[in-house]
Amino acid sequence: MTTDGRSAHILDVLITEFGDSIKRDPAAFRRKFRKMAASPFAFYRGSASLFYADMTGAFADDAFLDGQTGRVWIHGDLHAENFGTYMNASGVLVFNVNDFDEAYVGPYVWDLKRFAASVALIGYAKALSDGVITELVSGFAHAYLAELTAISEGGDDAIGSLTLETTTGVLHRVLQVARLNTRVALLDTETTIDNFDRRFAAMDGRFPVDEETRHTVEAAFRDYLTTLPAVSEIEHKIKDFALRTGVGIGSAGLPSYNMLLEGHTQALENDVILYMKQAQVPAVARHITDEKVHGYFKHQGHRTAESQRALQAYADPWLGYTTLNGVGQLVAEVSPYSADLDWGDVNEPDELASVIGDLGRAVARMHSVADDESSHDLVDFSTEDAIVAVIGGDADGFTGMLVDFAHSYGAQARTDHQLFVDLFRNGRLPGL
Numbered sequence: 001m002t003t004d005g006r007s008a009h010i011l012d013v014l015i016t017e018f019g020d021s022i023k024r025d026p027a028a029f030r031r032k033f034r035k036m037a038a039s040p041f042a043f044y045r046g047s048a049s050l051f052y053a054d055m056t057g058a059f060a061d062d063a064f065l066d067g068q069t070g071r072v073w074i075h076g077d078l079h080a081e082n083f084g085t086y087m088n089a090s091g092v093l094v095f096n097v098n099d100f101d102e103a104y105v106g107p108y109v110w111d112l113k114r115f116a117a118s119v120a121l122i123g124y125a126k127a128l129s130d131g132v133i134t135e136l137v138s139g140f141a142h143a144y145l146a147e148l149t150a151i152s153e154g155g156d157d158a159i160g161s162l163t164l165e166t167t168t169g170v171l172h173r174v175l176q177v178a179r180l181n182t183r184v185a186l187l188d189t190e191t192t193i194d195n196f197d198r199r200f201a202a203m204d205g206r207f208p209v210d211e212e213t214r215h216t217v218e219a220a221f222r223d224y225l226t227t228l229p230a231v232s233e234i235e236h237k238i239k240d241f242a243l244r245t246g247v248g249i250g251s252a253g254l255p256s257y258n259m260l261l262e263g264h265t266q267a268l269e270n271d272v273i274l275y276m277k278q279a280q281v282p283a284v285a286r287h288i289t290d291e292k293v294h295g296y297f298k299h300q301g302h303r304t305a306e307s308q309r310a311l312q313a314y315a316d317p318w319l320g321y322t323t324l325n326g327v328g329q330l331v332a333e334v335s336p337y338s339a340d341l342d343w344g345d346v347n348e349p350d351e352l353a354s355v356i357g358d359l360g361r362a363v364a365r366m367h368s369v370a371d372d373e374s375s376h377d378l379v380d381f382s383t384e385d386a387i388v389a390v391i392g393g394d395a396d397g398f399t400g401m402l403v404d405f406a407h408s409y410g411a412q413a414r415t416d417h418q419l420f421v422d423l424f425r426n427g428r429l430p431g432l
Contacts, residue, residue, distance in 0.1 A: 076102030120410030143360030299328030
């Protein structure tokens with residue numbers, strides 16, 4: 001494809017994906033696109049729609065896929081920065097995949113390829129050679145396949161979740177930092193004490209809500225509670241509401257709401273902060289023509305919550321869904337225990353290899369969770385068995401496929417970033 005042809009393709013994909021949202025809030029998308037213009041990796045993060053258009057277009061490939069493995073629960077935006085810590089429902093700190101806004105059902109290799117290309121982009125930005133990038137992607141592929149095979153064979157040789165007990169080095173430090181976080185510290189940042197009770201504190205990007213909105217959000221909250229495991233009556237009490245706008249690169253222009261709840265006791269340090277945000281159609285869904293999948297979800301909030309529950313063992317107990325003014329919403333806790341890996345602190349090949357190998361194991365566990373042994377019936381077969389079978393012992397071929405893709409699509413993403421910057425700076429993105 002010529003440079004002009006590729007530019008036209010990028011423009012068409014972005015307008016198809018974001019055109020209506022740009023009309024709703026052009027200022028928010030100017031901010032989003034300026035963030036994407038900052039670097040090839042930032043562009044890659046914000047352009048999942050282009051990636052999936054390529055997966056069914058110029059970069060389409062059926063290698064290591066069959067009918068079953070083309071329809072498994074996938075994360076949908078599996079790049080290197082979508083990992084972090086969370087406190088699971090069993091009270092264990094885990095480092096794992098996060099941000100399930102783009103999750104859906106599709107080919108498992110799309111997750112792996114999206115991650116592999118992100119490794120190539122990070123490696124290039126750190127001035128690593130193609131040979132080192134090859135080793136990093138190979139390490140990811142080997143770790144993924146080894147863990148998935150061990151799970152398929154009964155789990156005795158599987159390493160398991162990334163926790164304080166099973167990690168070392170960089171990821172162990174991230175978990176230790178998360179362990180230092182407390183609910184009280186979060187509440188002290190986000191709230192203030194007014195008349196002997198907590199209320200949301202005034203801050204940039206947060207606004208009070210009027211009475212009509214308050215009643216509407218509270219009604220949506222009551223519906224949300226029906227999607228949860230039982231919680232105590234005291235936890236049903238909402239103490240305060242707040243409006244947030246433009247939270248996150250993927251939520252440009254969309255309003256969301258925070259709710260401050262009475263905790264499991266009347267002690268102020270146990271209060272809980274939830275967020276309710278509008279869920280969007282995932283980029284990958286445009287390229288999955290399967291009515292069984294499309295018809296499974298009530299709305300996008302349901303799709304996001306159910307996907308996270310499917311892909312994340314022991315998910316946030318506050319995770320649920322509702323509708324607000326007829327639009328699907330995701331609801332979950334603003335967790336005190338979240339911490340992200342700062343890739344700026346991981347630079348040497350040996351350290352990168354250790355981290356990326358751990359992430360390969362985490363992805364394997366994620367793909368293995370959502371199958372016939374889960375509470376979801378959309379994927380009704382053993383995903384680990386199906387993936388191991390379709391790879392068929394060809395570990396070298398499987399690894400080579402991911403390595404080749406990482407290099408080729410990493411180069412494409414760097415080129416696409418420059419084309420995007422030229423489109424943006426020359427006023428060729430309509431509505432901005």
